[in-house]
């Protein structure tokens with residue numbers, strides 16, 4: 001989150017616009033919320049000007065792996081050759097400077113996926129849904145998103161899972177504060193009727209999971225945050241750059257407001 005604020009600190013620092021200034025309700029996703037909280041100008045570039053962040057090898061490989069896992073589970077899972085067939089089929093060619101670079105990253109992705117079927121064989125949970133869309137109203141707005149996977153554990157508890165393909169592994173304390181997981185827990189219940197007991201970040205490349213209990217006491221604050229961000233976006237005439245985020249921003253080479261250095 002921008003400046004590593006807690007949700008409450010962010011809400012306090014970003015008061016609601018006056019009621020008369022608020023536009024109609026909007027449909028909002030976690031990615032839009034993330035972009036606005038990181039840098040309002042980034043939100044404008046991506047969602048108003050429809051500029052796409054340039055794909056790089058890391059982001060492109062992430063898309064390929066997500067697609068492969070989705071196709072694999074939709075087809076009922078199976079063994080490694082089947083997963084690797086889906087990987088080849090779903091491979092995204094964009095984002096690589098040379099054919100050699102693309103081949104190197106393709107091999108890297110294969111090594112990541114080679115771990116996956118063995119981990120899955122140990123799984124005792126039943127997969128209830130993959131790439132499941134949700135949509136629920138938060139007046140006057142609508143929150144929407146897609147959950148990578150919803151499992152039912154052997155004890156019947158519901159687990160909401162988000163795949164991560166990077167290696168920056170969040171510990172339990174960070175995962176408990178993770179806004180995306182919190183929103184997905186809310187979406188699973190409000191829209192899909194799954195009351196999640198557990199929220200999981202599944203680091204596919206590391207073969208590791210960080211799982212935290214779904215904490216209903218966060219939900220009021222998360223809902224307040226969603227509405228606040230949507231209110232601010234819907235009533236904004238100008239989106240201000242937040243240059244503290246530039247070093248980590250995919251647009252820093254192309255953005256007129258990017259901080260130098």
Ligand code: SF4
Nearest residue numbers: 039241246249252255
């Ligand atoms: S480069 Fe900086 S100012 Fe421009 S969109 Fe990214 S974070 Fe915002």
